[in-house]
Amino acid sequence: MLLDVHPDGPVPIYEQIVAQVIYGIASGAVEPGTLLDSVRKVAERLVVNPNTVARAFEELERRGVVTARRGRGMEVTAEAPALCRAQRQDMVRDRIRQALREAASSALTPEQIRKIVDEELARANGHKRSREKS
Amino acid sequence: MEVAIEIRELTKLFGGRAVVNRLSLTVPRGAIFALLGENGAGKTTTLRMLTGLLQPDAGSATILGKDCWRDAAALRRRVGYVPERPRFYDWMTVGEIGWFSAGFHDREYLARYRERVAKFQLDLAACLGKLSKGQYAKVGLALALAADPEVLILDEPTSGLDLLVRREFLASMAGLAAEGRTILISSHQIAEVERVASHVAFLAHGKLLLAATMDELRQRVVRYRLHYEGQPPDAAALGTVLERNGSGKQWQAIIQDPNGAAVDALRGAAEVYDFEESPLALEEVYCALMAGKGVKS
Numbered sequence: 001m002l003l004d005v006h007p008d009g010p011v012p013i014y015e016q017i018v019a020q021v022i023y024g025i026a027s028g029a030v031e032p033g034t035l036l037d038s039v040r041k042v043a044e045r046l047v048v049n050p051n052t053v054a055r056a057f058e059e060l061e062r063r064g065v066v067t068a069r070r071g072r073g074m075e076v077t078a079e080a081p082a083l084c085r086a087q088r089q090d091m092v093r094d095r096i097r098q099a100l101r102e103a104a105s106s107a108l109t110p111e112q113i114r115k116i117v118d119e120e121l122a123r124a125n126g127h128k129r130s131r132e133k134s
Numbered sequence: 135m136e137v138a139i140e141i142r143e144l145t146k147l148f149g150g151r152a153v154v155n156r157l158s159l160t161v162p163r164g165a166i167f168a169l170l171g172e173n174g175a176g177k178t179t180t181l182r183m184l185t186g187l188l189q190p191d192a193g194s195a196t197i198l199g200k201d202c203w204r205d206a207a208a209l210r211r212r213v214g215y216v217p218e219r220p221r222f223y224d225w226m227t228v229g230e231i232g233w234f235s236a237g238f239h240d241r242e243y244l245a246r247y248r249e250r251v252a253k254f255q256l257d258l259a260a261c262l263g264k265l266s267k268g269q270y271a272k273v274g275l276a277l278a279l280a281a282d283p284e285v286l287i288l289d290e291p292t293s294g295l296d297l298l299v300r301r302e303f304l305a306s307m308a309g310l311a312a313e314g315r316t317i318l319i320s321s322h323q324i325a326e327v328e329r330v331a332s333h334v335a336f337l338a339h340g341k342l343l344l345a346a347t348m349d350e351l352r353q354r355v356v357r358y359r360l361h362y363e364g365q366p367p368d369a370a371a372l373g374t375v376l377e378r379n380g381s382g383k384q385w386q387a388i389i390q391d392p393n394g395a396a397v398d399a400l401r402g403a404a405e406v407y408d409f410e411e412s413p414l415a416l417e418e419v420y421c422a423l424m425a426g427k428g429v430k431s
Binding site: 005007008009010012013039040043044045047048049050051052105 | 164166301304305306308309311312313325326328329330331332348349352408412413415416417
């Protein structure tokens with residue numbers, strides 16, 4: 001799985017790892033039964049503290065996305081894809097909520113906001129279609 | 135929590151001036167603990183007392199339960215140390231210095247040294263005096279790591295190293311911590327400390343300003359931003375003010391150890407709107423603490 005963290009961002013590193021694993025599973029890039037790399041391996045590759053990685057793994061386990069397999073490491077559960085798709089939807093909803101809050105506080109009218117959302121939605125769908133073609 | 139390094143009221147005087155002034159710190163086992171501070175803050179002096187090279191004038195320091203000064207000889211087998219500018223016998227080759235150092239260590243030392251040297255892509259036949267700064271630093275690290283130390287003390291370990299070498303070095307720090315080893319580093323490289331450190335302590339003029347885990351730090355130093363009507367809020371009511379500024383009706387403050395009740399009151403105040411609170415990047419915390427240390431007194 002490809003992971004990439006931004007330590008100086010506002011989101012704690014462990015949350016970035018959790019979100020990326022969830023996105024990876026939700027997109028189908030990581031399938032049930034896949035073993036996550038060891039804490040040590042991930043820590044070395046991302047150049048982050050191993051405790052941070054361990055904490056991200058614990059959080060993923062708590063959410064039912066991975067489960068510890070004795071002596072083998074963390075395995076992606078059978079339920080993970082459905083869970084991750086739902087969690088990804090929550091994360092996207094959070095971000096849309098934040099953007100809308102900002103739109104409301106910059107004194108845009110609901111009509112103006114709706115127009116922006118429709119335009120951006122059309123653009124996003126166009127982007128998705130062109131990606132599917134290639 | 136298992137303690138690896140315990141520093142209590144540690145003090146060192148140079149010419150009557152306290153270079154390290156009643157410093158107390160606890161480093162848990164498995165931590166990557168970063169000491170941050172300007173030049174002259176007392177970081178190197180602290181590390182030299184921990185490695186038994188300097189005798190404290192007051193207070194105490196223990197590593198793995200042993201006194202750093204009295205038990206220095208016993209600790210030397212268990213604690214690796216790389217000074218900021220290591221000096222070796224420059225007429226030796228990379229291979230010879232490893233063989234020479236192996237005489238003071240266990241049987242596997244030389245094998246571990248050679249393995250590390252290969253990883254660092256150093257040439258065993260190269261003469262130490264002809265190495266680049268980065269290669270020289272790597273020899274110091276390879277010698278320290280070959281001893282398989284439980285605790286590793288590094289003074290500015292990555293200064294003068296190329297970016298890629300630094301990355302590689304930090305990745306090996308992460309790996310060593312994953313094995314349960316404890317690493318204490320002093321550093322100026324805030325961005326890389328932010329990546330790998332689990333704990334951080336800020337020093338100024340020999341005194342501790344703040345020590346926290348990286349997670350705690352997000353709660354202990356916070357930025358508040360808001361718009362207000364009428365009178366600007368009283369920053370001092372929120373906690374220790376490290377920085378405060380405003381323009382027009384905008385107001386911003388960086389507060390150390392904010393008081394939750396006071397923050398909630400401000401958030402709910404009728405004349406306050408667009409209230410935001412956010413954690414700071416380590417570099418911002420560093421600058422705010424260093425700039426704010428005069429304000430506090």
